[in-house]
Amino acid sequence: MCADRRNRITPTPISGFPEWTPAERMVEQQMIDQIRAAFERFGFSPIETPAVERNTVLTAKGGEETERQIYSLTGLHPQSGGDARDYSLHFDLTVPLARYVAQHNNDLVFPFRRYQIQKVWRGERPQHGRFREFTQCDIDIVGDGKLSLMADAEIPAVISAVFSSLNIGDFTIRISNRKILTGYLAHLGFDEDAASSILREADKIDRQGTRPLLQRLDSLSASAAADDILALVQMQGSSAEILNNLAAMSDSGERFEQGVHELRTVFEHAAAFGIPDENIAVDLGIVRGLDYYTGTIYETRLDDHPQLGSICSGGRYDDLASYFIRRTLPGVGISIGLTRLFSQLLQAGIVKPGSASTAQVLVTTPDESLMSSAIEIASALRAAQVNTEIFFEGARLGRQLRYASRKGFRFAVIPLPEDMESARVKFRDMDAGEEYTVPAAELPQQIARRLG
Amino acid sequence: MCADRRNRITPTPISGFPEWTPAERMVEQQMIDQIRAAFERFGFSPIETPAVERNTVLTAKGGEETERQIYSLTGLHPQSGGDARDYSLHFDLTVPLARYVAQHNNDLVFPFRRYQIQKVWRGERPQHGRFREFTQCDIDIVGDGKLSLMADAEIPAVISAVFSSLNIGDFTIRISNRKILTGYLAHLGFDEDAASSILREADKIDRQGTRPLLQRLDSLSASAAADDILALVQMQGSSAEILNNLAAMSDSGERFEQGVHELRTVFEHAAAFGIPDENIAVDLGIVRGLDYYTGTIYETRLDDHPQLGSICSGGRYDDLASYFIRRTLPGVGISIGLTRLFSQLLQAGIVKPGSASTAQVLVTTPDESLMSSAIEIASALRAAQVNTEIFFEGARLGRQLRYASRKGFRFAVIPLPEDMESARVKFRDMDAGEEYTVPAAELPQQIARRLG
Numbered sequence: 045m046c047a048d049r050r051n052r053i054t055p056t057p058i059s060g061f062p063e064w065t066p067a068e069r070m071v072e073q074q075m076i077d078q079i080r081a082a083f084e085r086f087g088f089s090p091i092e093t094p095a096v097e098r099n100t101v102l103t104a105k106g107g108e109e110t111e112r113q114i115y116s117l118t119g120l121h122p123q124s125g126g127d128a129r130d131y132s133l134h135f136d137l138t139v140p141l142a143r144y145v146a147q148h149n150n151d152l153v154f155p156f157r158r159y160q161i162q163k164v165w166r167g168e169r170p171q172h173g174r175f176r177e178f179t180q181c182d183i184d185i186v187g188d189g190k191l192s193l194m195a196d197a198e199i200p201a202v203i204s205a206v207f208s209s210l211n212i213g214d215f216t217i218r219i220s221n222r223k224i225l226t227g228y229l230a231h232l233g234f235d236e237d238a239a240s241s242i243l244r245e246a247d248k249i250d251r252q253g254t255r256p257l258l259q260r261l262d263s264l265s266a267s268a269a270a271d272d273i274l275a276l277v278q279m280q281g282s283s284a285e286i287l288n289n290l291a292a293m294s295d296s297g298e299r300f301e302q303g304v305h306e307l308r309t310v311f312e313h314a315a316a317f318g319i320p321d322e323n324i325a326v327d328l329g330i331v332r333g334l335d336y337y338t339g340t341i342y343e344t345r346l347d348d349h350p351q352l353g354s355i356c357s358g359g360r361y362d363d364l365a366s367y368f369i370r371r372t373l374p375g376v377g378i379s380i381g382l383t384r385l386f387s388q389l390l391q392a393g394i395v396k397p398g399s400a401s402t403a404q405v406l407v408t409t410p411d412e413s414l415m416s417s418a419i420e421i422a423s424a425l426r427a428a429q430v431n432t433e434i435f436f437e438g439a440r441l442g443r444q445l446r447y448a449s450r451k452g453f454r455f456a457v458i459p460l461p462e463d464m465e466s467a468r469v470k471f472r473d474m475d476a477g478e479e480y481t482v483p484a485a486e487l488p489q490q491i492a493r494r495l496g
Numbered sequence: 497m498c499a500d501r502r503n504r505i506t507p508t509p510i511s512g513f514p515e516w517t518p519a520e521r522m523v524e525q526q527m528i529d530q531i532r533a534a535f536e537r538f539g540f541s542p543i544e545t546p547a548v549e550r551n552t553v554l555t556a557k558g559g560e561e562t563e564r565q566i567y568s569l570t571g572l573h574p575q576s577g578g579d580a581r582d583y584s585l586h587f588d589l590t591v592p593l594a595r596y597v598a599q600h601n602n603d604l605v606f607p608f609r610r611y612q613i614q615k616v617w618r619g620e621r622p623q624h625g626r627f628r629e630f631t632q633c634d635i636d637i638v639g640d641g642k643l644s645l646m647a648d649a650e651i652p653a654v655i656s657a658v659f660s661s662l663n664i665g666d667f668t669i670r671i672s673n674r675k676i677l678t679g680y681l682a683h684l685g686f687d688e689d690a691a692s693s694i695l696r697e698a699d700k701i702d703r704q705g706t707r708p709l710l711q712r713l714d715s716l717s718a719s720a721a722a723d724d725i726l727a728l729v730q731m732q733g734s735s736a737e738i739l740n741n742l743a744a745m746s747d748s749g750e751r752f753e754q755g756v757h758e759l760r761t762v763f764e765h766a767a768a769f770g771i772p773d774e775n776i777a778v779d780l781g782i783v784r785g786l787d788y789y790t791g792t793i794y795e796t797r798l799d800d801h802p803q804l805g806s807i808c809s810g811g812r813y814d815d816l817a818s819y820f821i822r823r824t825l826p827g828v829g830i831s832i833g834l835t836r837l838f839s840q841l842l843q844a845g846i847v848k849p850g851s852a853s854t855a856q857v858l859v860t861t862p863d864e865s866l867m868s869s870a871i872e873i874a875s876a877l878r879a880a881q882v883n884t885e886i887f888f889e890g891a892r893l894g895r896q897l898r899y900a901s902r903k904g905f906r907f908a909v910i911p912l913p914e915d916m917e918s919a920r921v922k923f924r925d926m927d928a929g930e931e932y933t934v935p936a937a938e939l940p941q942q943i944a945r946r947l948g
Contacts, residue, residue, distance in 0.1 A: 053552050055599040055820050058583065061546035063596070065603055066610065069542045085878050087855030087885030090521045094513035094629050095547065095585075095615060099572065100505050114572035120551065120584050124564040125619055131510065132572050133547075144515070147507040151517055153852060153902050155889065158518065163547060167577055177546050192888035194867065205878075316871035318879070368507050400605060403539030415646065419768035426537050426657075427770070433539030436644035437607065450605050 060168060060176030062383060067397035067452070072386050075210060075395075076161060079181050079380065082205040086198065088159040088183050093140040095163070096131040101143050104367035110135060113166040133165040137182045137379070145186055146368035154188035155195065161382075175383050184377030186364055191374045196340040196360055197310045199376055200324055201317035203344055203356055206380070212394050214347040215355075217319075218327035219310060222337050222359070223303025224290065225328065228276060231297035232269050240334050246277050247331035276328055283311055283326040306339055330354075338362045342378055352388050356380045399452030403431040404495055405471075406453040410441040414459045421457055421469060421487065428488035430495065449474055455491055512620060512628030514835060519849035519904070524838050527662060527847075528613060531633050531832065534657040538650065540611040540635045545592040547615070548583035553595050556819035562587060565618040585617040589634045589831070597638055598820035606640035607647065613834075627835050636829030638816055643826045648792040648812055649762045651828055652776055653769035655796055655808055658832070664846050666799040667807075669771075670779035671762060673792050674811070675755025676742065677780065680728060683749035684721050692786055698729045699783035728780055735763055735778040758791055782806075790814045794830055804840050808832045851904030855883040856947055857923075858905040862893040866911050873909055873921060873939065880940035882947065901926055907943055 057063065064072060080090075096117060103111055116132040119125020134140050137160045145156060161181045168174040183202060185195045200217045207215045225246070229239040242264070245257040254274060261270050279286050290304045307326065314324055332341045339360035346352055358378030365373050389395040407422045409415055418434055425432040433453070435444045441458065448456040458470045458479075469484045471491065482490050509515065516524060532542075548569060555563055568584040571577020586592050589612045597608060613633045620626040635654060637647045652669045659667045677698070681691035694716075697709040706726060713722050731738050742756045759778065766776055784793045791812035798804055810830030817825050841847040859874045861867055870886055877884040885905070887896045893910065900908040910922045910931075921936045923943065934942050 052818075052822065053556050053820055055550075055553060055595045057599070058546060058548065058550065061548060063545055064543075065600065066541040066543055069544055072544075073542055084854035084883050085881075087853050087858075087883055089518040089852060089854050090525055091516075091518055092521055092524075093515055094510060095617070096510065096513060096629075098507075098510065101507060103572075104505050112571075112573055112576040115569045115577065115580055116572045117567045117585075118570045118581075119564075119619060120555075120566035120568045121564055125567065126621070128567055128619060129570075133569075143507045147509070148517065153899065157853075157885065165547070167571060167580060169578070177548075187889070190889070192890065194871075194886070194888035198886070198888075201875075313868065313871060316868045316875065318875040366504075368505055370504065400541060401539050401609075402536035402541050406539075416765065416768045419646075419765060423653075423768065423770040429537075431536050431539055433609065434646070434650070436646035436650075437639070437642070438644065447605065 060174060062175060062177070062387060065397065065400070067400040068390065070399070070402065071390075071395050071397055072382070075382065075386060076179070076181070078209045079206050079382070080159070080161060082202060082209055083159040083181075083183055085205060086157075086183075086202050088157045088202075091141075091144060091158050091160055092162060093134070093137075093144055093160070095133055095165075097134050097140060097143060099130055099132050101368070102132050102134065102139055105139070113168065115165050115167050135166050136164055137162060137180050138377075141182070141184060141186075142365040143368055145373060146365045146371075149369060149371065154186065155191060156186045157183070158186075159183045173384075173387075175387075178381060178383035181380040181382050182377060184364075184375050186373050186375040189372055189374075191376065193306055193309055194313070195376050196306065197313040198317060199340075199342060199358070199378055200310070200314060201319050203342065203378060204317075204319045204323050206356070207323075207344065212346065212389055213349070215323060216345055216347055217324045217356075218330050218343045218345065219307065219324065220326065220328050220330050220341050221303040221307040221310075221339055222332075222341055223299045223339060224307065225276065225303075225331075227297050227299030227301070227303055229273075231300060232266075232272070234264070234266070238264055238266075242273065243331050243334055246273070246329065249277065249329060279328050283324065286326040286328070287311060303339070310340055332357060332359055336361055340376065346394075349388075349392060349394070352385070352392075355385050399454075401433060401451045401453060403433040404454045405430055405432045405457060405491060406444070406448040406451070406455070407432060407434045407457045407459070408441060408444040408448070409435050409438075410444065410458060411461055412438055414461065414464060417464055418457075418459050421459060421484065424488050425457075425491065428492050430488060430492055445472070445474075454495065457487065457491075512626060514627060514629070514839060517849065517852070519852040520842065522851070522854065523842075523847050523849055524834070527834065527838060528631070528633070530661045531658050531834070532611070532613060534654060534661055535611040535633075535635055537657060538609075538635075538654050540609045540654075543593075543596060543610050543612055544614060545586070545589075545596055545612070547585055547617075549586050549592060549595060551582055551584050553820070554584050554586065554591055557591070565620065567617050567619050587618050588616055589614060589632050590636075590829075593634070593636060593638075594817040595820055597825060598817045598823075601821060601823065606638065607643060608638045609635070610638075611635045625836075625839075627839075630833060630835035633832040633834050634829060636816075636827050638825050638827040641824055641826075643828065645758055645761055646765065647828050648758065649765040650769060651792075651794060651810070651830055652762070652766060653771055655794065655830060656769075656771045656775050658808070659775075659796065664798065664841055665801070667775060668797055668799055669776045669808075670782050670795045670797065671759065671776065671792065672778065672780050672782050673755040673759040673762075674784075674789050675751050675791060676759065677728065677755075677783075679749050679751030679753070679755055681725075683752060684718075684724070686716070686718070690716055690718075694725065695783050695786055698725075698781065701729065701781060731780050735776065738778040738780070739763065755791070762792055784809060784811055788813055792828065801840075801844060801846070804837070804844075807837050851906075853885060853903045853905060855885040856906040857882055857884045857909060857943060858896070858900040858903070858907070859884060859886045859909045859911070860893060860896040860900070861887050861890075862896065862910060863913055864890055866913065866916060869916055870909075870911050873911060873936065876940050877909075877943065880944050882940060882944055897924070897926075906947065909939065909943075 117128035245260045337359035341359035343354040344356035360376040456472045470481045569580035697712045789811035793811035795806035796808035812828040874884045908924045922933045
């Protein structure tokens with residue numbers, strides 16, 4: 045039948061839509077489990093929103109560049125699909141959160157702490173490292189009318205918990221406060237547009253140096269301010285030193301001072317939150333979403349892999365959902381671009397795929413007349429919480445053990461007639477290559493203990 | 497700012513795209529966790545495929561009705577979207593599995609045991625209880641060239657493990673074998689088309705009685721066979737009795753006998769797999785996908801809620817991926833339509849949303865001067881694996897406790913100056929309404945112990 049098939053289609057990958065082997069997926073899934081556990085440790089609750097939103101919702105904020113990346117639905121057949129064209133795949137988890145909070149606001153208790161781990165889609169031009177489908181892991185704390193600055197102080201503790209548990213190397217959470225730079229620029233006499241254009245160039249210093257910023261100041265006939273601005277965004281020193289320097293700049297306007305106060309408060313509570321000193325640093329050079337964040341802003345980098353850029357970013361915003369509800373909902377949140385992070389960690393060899401099976405034990409069946417015993421052994425192991433596969437296919441023991449080693453099982457159980465007669469059973473430690481024969485009744489505990 | 501916004505969009509639900517409250521989502525997520533744990537207990541490994549497949553892949557098998565349900569992608573803006581129209585959202589997890597196995601077959605070890613828990617999309621006409629987006633939980637065991645019948649025997653053990661752990665009431669796994677009915681009908685002289693049309697009517701007996709089947713036989717001028725066919729598909733008795741009756745029908749052709757042998761083998765091993773007798777039954781009346789399954793078939797029903805229909809179904813097939821690869825890949829698998837199941841369980845009150853928070857403990861801050869102490873208490877609880885939220889918003893204790901009770905925390909910690917001075921701290925059991933004051937250093941273990 046198979047050989048007769050005409051028009052067979054040879055499947056090929058779709059660029060930008062990543063897909064992993066089972067061994068890789070197990071690592072990614074473990075990362076998601078750890079991120080979720082850290083989020084829950086801080087009392088964030090899960091929501092899941094549909095993959096699609098109404099077009100009117102997704103485009104409420106506007107932004108030509110974003111809209112060009114949106115995938116709408118349509119029927120595969122022209123005469124089907126119904127109202128599909130009214131809906132599009134979400135391109136982030138922030139718009140869905142805003143819509144969710146607005147729609148369900150009467151059923152939610154504020155401050156609303158939610159996490160959301162979902163796929164998002166963006167119609168990027170296919171190119172290396174650009175994903176069109178990827179998983180984001182977001183948390184937000186959304187207040188009703190107001191939200192304590194302590195929420196800003198808690199976010200780095202969540203980031204720290206996440207990346208400590210992921211165990212992918214030393215990391216630094218860089219923190220700034222949007223009000224410091226915008227307040228300073230306002231104090232220097234720049235209007236909002238000019239300030240934004242300056243910040244956009246300041247954001248490029250990491251990759252392109254200071255030239256774009258200096259050119260911008262030149263075009264604004266403000267070259268005289270260059271030294272002061274650069275001194276601020278490139279301020280070096282420990283967090284305590286930078287906070288002291290900022291405190292000394294007491295004549296830089298009210299907004300600047302508010303920003304310094306907020307930044308200091310976030311740092312003052314870091315110790316109580318258990319954040320190690322070396323994981324947190326003031327960095328006035330970080331900028332982030334200019335049209336969105338209004339206070340504290342966060343970036344996170346792996347100390348040994350700066351080329352990965354920020355692996356977890358976010359900040360404080362004044363108003364989550366003003367497009368959807370007549371109620372001011374300030375919030376603070378962060379987002380981890382998991383797919384990009386995972387694929388980079390994989391590529392850099394920082395995480396490594398291990399076993400291709402969720403089971404630690406393979407029960408072999410070298411003697412098919414012992415099939416029922418093999419099944420009973422597996423059932424006893426499973427009852428003892430040990431993930432177990434049985435080899436059913438009828439093959440010599442050597443082939444079964446090769447299968448065990450290809451799939452990466454820790455142990456192979458080998459039921460043999462001579463052992464079973466005396467109610468004993470042999471098992472093999474696949475890594476150590478050693479074999480043990482134990483009373484059959486003790487096997488589950490023996491293996492559970494060795495698996496720790 | 498908020499009040500000035502023009503053109504505010506009031507968000508409304510999208511029919512067929514379900515969305516849950518956080519408390520409901522926590523229940524759904526717990527169900528997914530339990531299903532996943534049961535799948536992993538049997539050594540199934542996770543894969544995840546993109547939300548989209550190439551149209552050529554999704555339509556390889558044909559089927560007008562299926563194709564009319566497919567949502568394609570397109571750019572929201574006519575001039576954007578690129579190649580989006582070549583891709584569509586998958587409508588099940590079977591076609592993606594077939595494509596995945598064909599594409600990665602050189603990297604997989606067979607038998608390939610995979611689970612996949614993902615959203616799928618179908619352009620159903622919006623109507624009550626019909627979902628256009630829903631989560632499926634699938635497992636399959638796919639062999640290369642051959643697959644032991646023992647794989648068929650293991651599947652009910654997985655189903656049993658899943659529904660035991662979900663704890664949603666007594667259930668029965670109904671099992672048949674496609675070869676019994678098709679073999680019997682062939683033996684009676686019906687050709688394949690006639691047999692299929694008879695089976696399609698037999699499938700309706702549950703809902704419409706025997707009339708459609710009798711009419712069909714009449715139209716085939718085969719009314720004389722009606723009694724024999726009805727005796728078979730409606731055969732009553734214990735599984736052992738039915739298997740004995742079938743064994744006695746030894747003159748019903750080779751395919752029939754093969755089916756009886758396979759069905760008996762599946763039942764013979766049920767005890768070794770630890771499947772309780774009351775959870776498994778022969779039911780020759782179940783039919784399932786006629787153009788797909790070729791041997792063992794499964795349905796699962798909740799004994800007390802037959803109106804839910806089958807909540808977990810599947811079977812054995814001869815060839816998974818012949819549209820994509822010149823290699824015969826027989827398999828056996830099942831699928832749980834989680835969204836439908838969860839929404840029905842919710843509606844029937846069989847599962848109930850509980851707490852709206854993942855945290856069990858709220859650390860209150862009735863005295864804001866003790867903020868650092870409150871944070872330290874929360875950090876110690878979190879370090880002891882207790883999910884903990886801190887109330888930051890500055891409110892009287894009464895309001896904070898109301899917040900704790902609305903969100904469903906088990907405990908509220910109440911740091912007060914007079915207690916803190918003697919290194920003690922008070923906590924309240926929110927359900928019992930009782931309060932305890934303990935040494936602050938002992939709080940984490942005290943609460944962890946009470947949470948079990």
